[in-house]
Amino acid sequence: MDALERLISEFAKLPGIGRKTAQRLTFFLLKEDGERASSLAEAILALKERIRYCSVCFNITEEDPCPICRDPRRDHSTICVVEESGDLMVIERLGVYKGVYHVLGGVLSPLDGVGPEDLHIRELLERLKEGVREVILATNPTVEGEATALYLSRLIRPLGIRVSQIARGIPMGGDIELADEITLTRAFEGRREVEG
Amino acid sequence: MPIRRTEGIVLRSYPFRDTSKIVVLYSPKFGKLGLLAKGARRPKSIFGGSLEPITYVKVTFYRRENRELHTLSQAEVVEPFREVKEDIDLLGYASAACELVLKLTPPESPNPSLFRSLSHVLREMGRRRKGEVLLWWFELRAAEALGYRPEFGRCVLCGGPLEGASFGFSAEAGGVLCPRCASDGDVPLSPGAVRLLLRLQTLPASRAARLSISGPTGEQARGALRALLSYRTEKKELRALDFLHKVAHGP
Ligand SMILES: [Zn+2]
Numbered sequence: 116m117d118a119l120e121r122l123i124s125e126f127a128k129l130p131g132i133g134r135k136t137a138q139r140l141t142f143f144l145l146k147e148d149g150e151r152a153s154s155l156a157e158a159i160l161a162l163k164e165r166i167r168y169c170s171v172c173f174n175i176t177e178e179d180p181c182p183i184c185r186d187p188r189r190d191h192s193t194i195c196v197v198e199e200s201g202d203l204m205v206i207e208r209l210g211v212y213k214g215v216y217h218v219l220g221g222v223l224s225p226l227d228g229v230g231p232e233d234l235h236i237r238e239l240l241e242r243l244k245e246g247v248r249e250v251i252l253a254t255n256p257t258v259e260g261e262a263t264a265l266y267l268s269r270l271i272r273p274l275g276i277r278v279s280q281i282a283r284g285i286p287m288g289g290d291i292e293l294a295d296e297i298t299l300t301r302a303f304e305g306r307r308e309v310e311g
Numbered sequence: 312m313p314i315r316r317t318e319g320i321v322l323r324s325y326p327f328r329d330t331s332k333i334v335v336l337y338s339p340k341f342g343k344l345g346l347l348a349k350g351a352r353r354p355k356s357i358f359g360g361s362l363e364p365i366t367y368v369k370v371t372f373y374r375r376e377n378r379e380l381h382t383l384s385q386a387e388v389v390e391p392f393r394e395v396k397e398d399i400d401l402l403g404y405a406s407a408a409c410e411l412v413l414k415l416t417p418p419e420s421p422n423p424s425l426f427r428s429l430s431h432v433l434r435e436m437g438r439r440r441k442g443e444v445l446l447w448w449f450e451l452r453a454a455e456a457l458g459y460r461p462e463f464g465r466c467v468l469c470g471g472p473l474e475g476a477s478f479g480f481s482a483e484a485g486g487v488l489c490p491r492c493a494s495d496g497d498v499p500l501s502p503g504a505v506r507l508l509l510r511l512q513t514l515p516a517s518r519a520a521r522l523s524i525s526g527p528t529g530e531q532a533r534g535a536l537r538a539l540l541s542y543r544t545e546k547k548e549l550r551a552l553d554f555l556h557k558v559a560h561g562p
């Protein structure tokens with residue numbers, strides 16, 4: 116395969132990029148001077164070399180444990196459980212949450228065959244042995260996100276730990292990553308204990 | 312682009328581009344339809360929760376001839392099947408029913424009888440709190456609606472009566488085989504297992520939900536249905552069944 120076709124097909128594998136866009140990006144880089152291409156190539160390599168997952172919370176980080184897990188000013192007895200690092204970043208930007216996080220790395224999903232063993236659930240249960248008082252479930256308000264929250268609350272409540280759930284302000288079908296700040300802040304403040 | 316209206320059940324939906332969703336809808340009028348819902352992941356989207364999987368909806372869409380994807384313009388929830396979504400096992404079995412339709416039906420080929428059975432099974436799963444037995448009921452109804460109803464009343468090869476202590480099931484032959492016609496490769500079925508399958512095939516869902524599927528009889532019926540499914544899906548296991556195994560196993 117020639118260099119041109121190779122780059123087009125690599126771009127086309129990225130989410131949200133079709134063949135046409137891949138071609139446009141490739142031709143753009145072709146016309147630009149060499150500096151832009153090498154800076155892009157370096158940025159991609161640096162991403163894979165330096166970024167890793169925090170061994171405690173599975174957030175993406177350049178240092179392990181991540182800055183949040185190492186911060187003594189944060190409340191380590193409260194863990195907010197999110198699906199992906201992107202959700203964590205959105206919540207961090209609000210600045211209202213002072214606890215720590217746990218990134219599941221996805222949600223339970225019957226149609227994708229994603230079960231409990233495929234997420235960082237066992238690691239979460241391990242963390243709960245160390246003086247955790249509250250777990251806040253911040254999965255997305257989708258069928259899969261709700262099922263995951265339900266599954267986790269059934270596992271965690273018997274351990275005598277308070278389990279609450281955010282996302283009251285976010286309607287079903289919505290995406291935490293796309294929520295506006297006011298809605299998400301309210302969702303956090305209005306979290307309620309999970310019953311049942 | 313003509314505007315079309317239909318009801319249907321959302322089989323699955325997945326994120327598309329930055330804020331949109333692609334929805335696969337099963338409708339009595341159009342069969343399996345791909346719909347693009349622009350902006351559906353925004354929390355203030357007009358679609359709300361209507362595009363979540365396992366939801367009975369009424370939709371309006373722009374039909375684009377000879378395209379795989381049509382544009383959704385409106386959707387409203389008719390029945391959310393909430394009970395099914397609030398129980399992880401029921402969610403798994405209901406998803407398996409949707410996955411069957413996803414895997415076994417060609418795009419845009421209407422089959423009102425299959426649609427009715429799907430809406431029925433989702434409703435009954437929630438109402439009776441029974442997952443596996445109703446999935447079996449649905450597998451048999453789906454086979455019938457799709458034109459390959461397995462024979463459990465007499466030997467599918469020779470047409471003879473089922474006499475004896477053990478029979479065989481062959482998905483390829485399309486049903487149960489008498490002791491003379493059965494061979495080693497077939498799934499073994501006791502007379503009790505044949506009776507169970509026959510009742511699943513003929514009873515309405517509400518009564519099928521009460522059948523017991525425990526013990527060796529249920530195990531054999533499970534084996535026959537697994538063989539039927541595997542034959543029809545070209546050995547592709549249902550992901551939702553894999554999910555249920557994993558849930559039973561724990562984290
Ligand atoms: Zn961390």
Ligand SMILES: [Zn+2]
Pocket residue numbers: 466467468469470471488489490491492493
């Ligand atoms: Zn025979």
